[in-house]
Amino acid sequence: MLSHLIFIMLLTTKLREVTIINDCIFCKIVRNEIPSTIVYEDDRVLVFEDINPRAPVHVLVIPKDHIASMNEVNAANADLLGYMMSVIPQIAAQKGIAESGYRVITNTGAEGGQIVHHLHFHLLGGRQLKGLG
Ligand code: 5GP
Numbered sequence: 132m133l134s135h136l137i138f139i140m141l142l143t144t145k146l147r148e149v150t151i152i153n154d155c156i157f158c159k160i161v162r163n164e165i166p167s168t169i170v171y172e173d174d175r176v177l178v179f180e181d182i183n184p185r186a187p188v189h190v191l192v193i194p195k196d197h198i199a200s201m202n203e204v205n206a207a208n209a210d211l212l213g214y215m216m217s218v219i220p221q222i223a224a225q226k227g228i229a230e231s232g233y234r235v236i237t238n239t240g241a242e243g244g245q246i247v248h249h250l251h252f253h254l255l256g257g258r259q260l261k262g263l264g
């Protein structure tokens with residue numbers, strides 16, 4: 132009886148995960164179901180132009196695997212996060228803002244201003260950026 136209950140709980144969790152990944156707008160971009168202007172891509176990371184740019188350079192750096200937010204970052208995916216960080220200066224150089232300067236932002240949760248619940252780093256530059264918050 133208990134094993135049945137555990138099985139149903141695991142199945143429900145898995146189904147919830149599959150639904151999230153199916154519906155997630157950035158997972159759809161990864162799967163090419165929604166068009167995007169890709170700046171860089173490899174097996175782990177995708178970088179694409181933000182649809183509503185807030186600066187002359189505004190790209191989003193995302194993991195291809197679904198991670199909802201910074202709240203899901205932990206020792207198990209720290210390598211991937213470190214790798215994403217290593218991609219950012221390459222993109223900054225490619226976009227010609229490495230020397231002029233840029234900002235990397237990740238919004239987390241409601242008060243952090245997170246709208247898309249797939250971890251992403253905004254890379255902003257190409258003009259003098261103003262204060263935070
Ligand atoms: P957040 O507020 O979650 O940190 O930022 C989400 C970002 O994703 C926003 O800057 C928004 O313009 C961008 N965005 C939302 N939907 C799409 C989309 O379908 N395509 C692209 N390229 N960017 C999107």
Ligand code: ZN
Nearest residue numbers: 155158197249
């Ligand atoms: Zn996703």
